[in-house]
Amino acid sequence: MTIIWGGLALGAVYALVAIGYNIVFISSKTFNFAQAQLMMVGTFVAYTGLVTLRLPVAVVVLLATAAVTLVAAVEERLAVRPVEDPETVLVTTLGAGVLINGLTQVVWGGQPLAVPFFGGDGVLELLGGRVYPVEIALVAVAVALVVLFGWFARRSVTGLTLLAMAEDREAAMLRGVDVRRLAFGAFAASGALAGLLGVFVGPKTFAVATLGASLALKGFVVMAIGGFGSMPGTLVGGMVVGLAEALAARHLGSEFAAISVFAVLIAILLVRPSGLFVRTRERLV
Amino acid sequence: MRRRFMAAAAAAASAAALLAGCGSGPEGGAGGPYRVLMTAGLSAQGTLAGNAATSVLAVKAGVAAVNEAGGVAGREVKLTVVDDEGNPTTALTNIRKAIASDRPDVVINAGPSPVTAATLPVLGQNEILSFNIAPTADSADPKKNPLNFDLTGNPEDYIRGFIPYLREKGYKSAGIVHGSTASGVTFAEQMEPALEKAGITVAGNEEYDTAALDMTPQLQALKSRNPDVLIMDGYGAPVGHLLKGVEKLGWDVPVVGNNSVSATSLVSTPPPGGVLGTAQTENLVMQVYKSTVHDPDDTAVNDVVAAMTGLGKIESTLIMATNYDALPLIAAAAADVGRSDDPKALAEALEKPEVQKTAEVVIIGGYNFKPGSHGPNLTAEDFDFVAPSPVKNGQFT
Numbered sequence: 001m002t003i004i005w006g007g008l009a010l011g012a013v014y015a016l017v018a019i020g021y022n023i024v025f026i027s028s029k030t031f032n033f034a035q036a037q038l039m040m041v042g043t044f045v046a047y048t049g050l051v052t053l054r055l056p057v058a059v060v061v062l063l064a065t066a067a068v069t070l071v072a073a074v075e076e077r078l079a080v081r082p083v084e085d086p087e088t089v090l091v092t093t094l095g096a097g098v099l100i101n102g103l104t105q106v107v108w109g110g111q112p113l114a115v116p117f118f119g120g121d122g123v124l125e126l127l128g129g130r131v132y133p134v135e136i137a138l139v140a141v142a143v144a145l146v147v148l149f150g151w152f153a154r155r156s157v158t159g160l161t162l163l164a165m166a167e168d169r170e171a172a173m174l175r176g177v178d179v180r181r182l183a184f185g186a187f188a189a190s191g192a193l194a195g196l197l198g199v200f201v202g203p204k205t206f207a208v209a210t211l212g213a214s215l216a217l218k219g220f221v222v223m224a225i226g227g228f229g230s231m232p233g234t235l236v237g238g239m240v241v242g243l244a245e246a247l248a249a250r251h252l253g254s255e256f257a258a259i260s261v262f263a264v265l266i267a268i269l270l271v272r273p274s275g276l277f278v279r280t281r282e283r284l285v
Numbered sequence: 286m287r288r289r290f291m292a293a294a295a296a297a298a299s300a301a302a303l304l305a306g307c308g309s310g311p312e313g314g315a316g317g318p319y320r321v322l323m324t325a326g327l328s329a330q331g332t333l334a335g336n337a338a339t340s341v342l343a344v345k346a347g348v349a350a351v352n353e354a355g356g357v358a359g360r361e362v363k364l365t366v367v368d369d370e371g372n373p374t375t376a377l378t379n380i381r382k383a384i385a386s387d388r389p390d391v392v393i394n395a396g397p398s399p400v401t402a403a404t405l406p407v408l409g410q411n412e413i414l415s416f417n418i419a420p421t422a423d424s425a426d427p428k429k430n431p432l433n434f435d436l437t438g439n440p441e442d443y444i445r446g447f448i449p450y451l452r453e454k455g456y457k458s459a460g461i462v463h464g465s466t467a468s469g470v471t472f473a474e475q476m477e478p479a480l481e482k483a484g485i486t487v488a489g490n491e492e493y494d495t496a497a498l499d500m501t502p503q504l505q506a507l508k509s510r511n512p513d514v515l516i517m518d519g520y521g522a523p524v525g526h527l528l529k530g531v532e533k534l535g536w537d538v539p540v541v542g543n544n545s546v547s548a549t550s551l552v553s554t555p556p557p558g559g560v561l562g563t564a565q566t567e568n569l570v571m572q573v574y575k576s577t578v579h580d581p582d583d584t585a586v587n588d589v590v591a592a593m594t595g596l597g598k599i600e601s602t603l604i605m606a607t608n609y610d611a612l613p614l615i616a617a618a619a620a621d622v623g624r625s626d627d628p629k630a631l632a633e634a635l636e637k638p639e640v641q642k643t644a645e646v647v648i649i650g651g652y653n654f655k656p657g658s659h660g661p662n663l664t665a666e667d668f669d670f671v672a673p674s675p676v677k678n679g680q681f682t
Contacts, residue, residue: 002534006501013498051558109600110332111550112522116557123533130533205498206551208522214496250502254465254493257502 001129009135011242017219027186034097037212042198072191115202227275322389329371335600340395347612373403425660446668460507617644
C-alpha cells in the first residue's frame with residue numbers, strides 16, 4: 001500500500017501540472033510548455049517564504065501566487081501575445097521555460113532545497129501503508145481542484161465563456177467576448193495556480209532547478225491520456241501515470257518505469273485517440 | 286671566402302633558430318610564463334556551476350602557491366580560466382581557440398565527464414599535458430591518453446575504500462541503490478563483484494532514474510531482501526528522495542553513501558532547509574576524502590582552504606578541489622625533468638613514485654600514477670567515513 005500511496009501522490013503532482021496545461025489549452029488552444037517551470041518557481045518562492053523569511057504559511061501562499069502570476073503574465077506578454085500562430089507558441093513557451101530554468105538557478109543555486117510542509121513531516125500509517133502528510137494533501141488538492149474547475153466551468157459566466165472560446169473562438173468573438181483578455185486572464189490564472197501549489201509540491205519534490213524538466217513531459221502524457229481540455233481526465237491520467245510508474249519500478253525495475261508509462265499511453269490512444277475523456281468528433285467535408 | 290661562407294651559414298642558422306622560436310610547437314614560449322588553461326562550467330546548469338567555481342578557486346590557490354615557490358622550472362605560472370557552460374562543444378571550441386592563439390602548456394578541466402571525453406582527443410593530438418577531475422572510462426589509460434592524468438578517484442578507487450569499512454563493521458550482506466547516470470551505473474557494476482570477492486553477499490542492486498521524484502519502490506524491493514547495509518549512490522535531489530524513502534518505509538538500516546552523496550548540501554543543512562539531524566540522516570555515513578573533514582592540526586589543508594576563501598566563497602565541498610594538486614604535481618615533474626616545455630617528459634616524470642612523493646599535494650594525500658594507469662590509484666587510507674555535519678568552507682566540521 002505504501003507504493004500505491006506514493007504512486008497516487010506522484011500522479012497528483014503530474015495531474016496538477018496537467019491542470020495548468022489545460023487552463024491555457026481551453027482558453028487559447030495552445031500549450032504553455034513552461035507550466036512545469038512556473039510550478040518550479042512556486043516551490044522556490046515557497047522555500048524563500050517559509051525557510052529564508054520564516055513567514056506564515058498564508059502569507060507565503062499569497063506571495064507565491066502573486067510572484068508566479070507575475071512571471072506568467074510577463075511570459076504571456078513576451079512569448080505568447082506577439083506570436084499569432086499557436087504552433088509557434090509551443091516553441092516560444094519552450095524557450096520561456098529554458099529561460100526560467102536558468103533564472104531560478106541564478107537566484108536560488110543548483111542544490112535541492114527542502115520545503116517544509118505546514119501539515120507536518122512525520123510519516124503516517126494509513127490503510128496499511130506508510131505515507132507523508134503532504135502526499136495525502138497532494139491527492140486531496142488535485143481532486144478538489146478538478147471538482148472546483150468542473151463547477152466553475154458549468155456554473156460561472158467566465159467558465160461558460162471559456163468553454164465557448166474553446167469550442168469556437170471566432171464565434172465567441174462575434175458574440176462580443178474579449179478573447180485576448182480572457183486568454184491573458186487564463187494564462188495568469190495558470191500561473192497563480194502554479195504559485196499557490198508551491199507549498200504543496202515543494203515538500204514532495206524539493207525546490208530544485210531541474211524540477212521543471214522532470215515534470216513537463218509527464219504532465220503532457222497525463223493530459224494526452226485524459227484528453228486535451230478535460231479536467232477529470234487530468235486526474236485519471238495522473239493516477240494512471242503515477243501508479244504505472246511506481247508499480248513498474250517496484251516489480252519490473254526502474255528501467256521499465258518510463259517504458260510502462262508510455263506503453264499505457266500508447267494502449268489508451270489506440271483505443272481512444274483523443275484520450276479517455278474527450279470524444280472524437282467526425283466531420284463531413 | 287671560406288670565412289664569408291661561415292658567417293653567412295651562422296647568420297642563416299641564427300635566423301632559422303629565431304624563426305623556430307616564433308613558432309607554436311611544443312617548444313614555443315619556453316622562456317615565457319607557464320600557461321595553464323582551465324576550462325570550467327561556471328555558468329552550467331544545476332549544481333555544476335558551484336562545483337566549477339570551487340574547482341577554479343582551488344586552481345587559483347594552487348597557481349599562487351607554486352608561483353610563490355618559484356614557479357614551474359623557474360617559469361611563472363599564468364592561469365587563464367574559460368567558461369565552458371559545462372558544455373563539451375563549448376569547451377572544445379575554447380580549447381581549439383586557445384591552441385590557435387596562445388597555446389597552453391597544460392589544460393585543467395573541472396568536468397563534467399562529457400567535457401573530458403570531448404576534449405581529450407584534441408589535447409592528445411596537440412601533445413598538451415592535461416589534468417581532470419571528471420574521469421571517463423579511458424581518461425586514465427596511458428595507451429589512449431598518454432598525456433592526461435585523473436585527479437579524482439574512479440569507481441575502483443572508491444570501492445577500494447568501501448570494502449575495508451564494510452568488513453570492519455561486520456556486514457555480511459549489502460543492498461546497492463544507484464542512479465542511472467554513467468558514473469552511478471559503473472559504481473554499481475564494479476561494487477557488486479568487489480563485495481562478492483570480499484565475502485559480502487549482494488542482496489540486491491537497484492537502479493533509479495535520476496529525474497524520478499520517488500525512489501520508494503526500489504528501496505522497498507531492497508528492503509524485502511533484508512540486507513545488513515544499504516550502499517547508496519546519488520547526488521542532488523535524488524539523495525533527498527532516497528533518504529525520504531528509507532524513512533517512509535520505516536527501514537532501520539545503516540546507509541553508506543558514496544562521495545557524491547556527501548557533496549549534496551541537503552545532508553549538511555539542518556531543517557527547515559535540509560535534513561541534517563533528522564531521522565533521515567540518523568543512520569547515514571558518507572565516504573569522503575580525508576581533506577574534506579576539518580582537522581585543526583592539518584596545516585597544509587587549512588592553508589589551502591584559507592587561500593581559497595581569500596579568493597572567493599567555496600560553494601561545494603573540497604571533493605571538487607583536487608585540481609589544486611595539479612600545480613604541485615607539474616612543478617615536481619618539471620623539477621625532475623629540469624625543464625617545463627616537454628609534455629612527454631613531464632608525463633613520464635609524473636609516473637615516477639619519487640616525483641609523486643616530492644610533489645606538495647594537499648587535497649589528496651598522494652597520487653599513484655603508474656606507466657599503466659594515469660588514475661590516482663587511491664588507497665583506503667585516502668578516505669574517511671563520516672556522519673553528516675554542517676559544511677564550512679568546503680569541509681565537514
